[in-house]
Amino acid sequence: MKVMVDLCIIPLGVGVSLSPYIAACKPILDSAGLSWELHAYGTLIEGEWDAVFSAIKACHEAIHAMGAPRITTTLKVGTRTDRDQSIADKVSSVENKW
């Protein structure tokens, strides 16, 4: 089952500058072979369910290992059986209606 995820990881107890923690997820997503794209309030990821959620778990583990005692993450998770849909498709399907 393919999945598209919008991932927003918030480490707590590390002050207000979260970007070093978010940046630490990049090599994890890359080494998992996932397709992803950063936006201003999260990271879009697409791939097979198990690969995507293993990578998200690895991100939590890495951020805890960097010293964050607590993490709260918000995820949107989309699956569909009627057809494939990529990150690029979803944007253009809206833009085509403008």
Place this chain on the structure above:
Amino acid sequence: MKVMVDLCIIPLGVGVSLSPYIAACKPILDSAGLSWELHAYGTLIEGEWDAVFSAIKACHEAIHAMGAPRITTTLKVGTRTDRDQSIADKVSSVENKW
């Protein structure tokens, strides 16, 4: 790694009555041995990371098998290394400050 999740599964393309689909998740969570609690806009689940996310995947698969062509899910996911925290603890830690 233990995790607390707030899960809100929204099947699309099945009309406005979503409760039969949500109800189908109950036996999945129970047979996974997870502790969970329903609220009006989601289901709180606690357990080990892999068990929780396997169950959520099984919920998506079950709801697609019931005929929903598309699902969009919102998740909040909390982990912490400083101490254990249960669903009941989190509510009482706020109520103690009132």
Place this chain on the structure above:
Amino acid sequence: MKVMVDLCIIPLGVGVSLSPYIAACKPILDSAGLSWELHAYGTLIEGEWDAVFSAIKACHEAIHAMGAPRITTTLKVGTRTDRDQSIADKVSSVENKW
């Protein structure tokens, strides 16, 4: 337009203990005359759109005034025109399918 909201406010830059900040929202919701209910990963609120979002804004302002330099909030927002639905209804409509 009536709305049901699931509100999860996360103050950043204040350490890992967030409950004093969450507790500060109680008098705001009460004085706005809103119906609400705490759960382990958020607060369910129902009321008229403008009243609910004015109260959420007041919560952000109060938490900043308590010293939190940054806040990230996750909201689920439900509206429907086909019928009224209360916090209690939504839980029982699922439980009736078990």
Place this chain on the structure above:
Amino acid sequence: MKVMVDLCIIPLGVGVSLSPYIAACKPILDSAGLSWELHAYGTLIEGEWDAVFSAIKACHEAIHAMGAPRITTTLKVGTRTDRDQSIADKVSSVENKW
């Protein structure tokens, strides 16, 4: 109070093709003078709190008027008092750590 929002509106009871409903939000955001940017799982919006939430309410009203009997929306809402931050800043602050 300035706010950055990540808005994901899901109309229910209208089938699986949601893009016409999402596209209907564009003129609302534009006529409100808000700065916004579409991504594959939502729309980033920045502006003053009241202007942003008035526009989101107008989006719900417009989508109901198009025939959707029920809407469930997921929002992330960021405010900060320590400094200004734009949509572009947030992406580059992560990219600078790679």
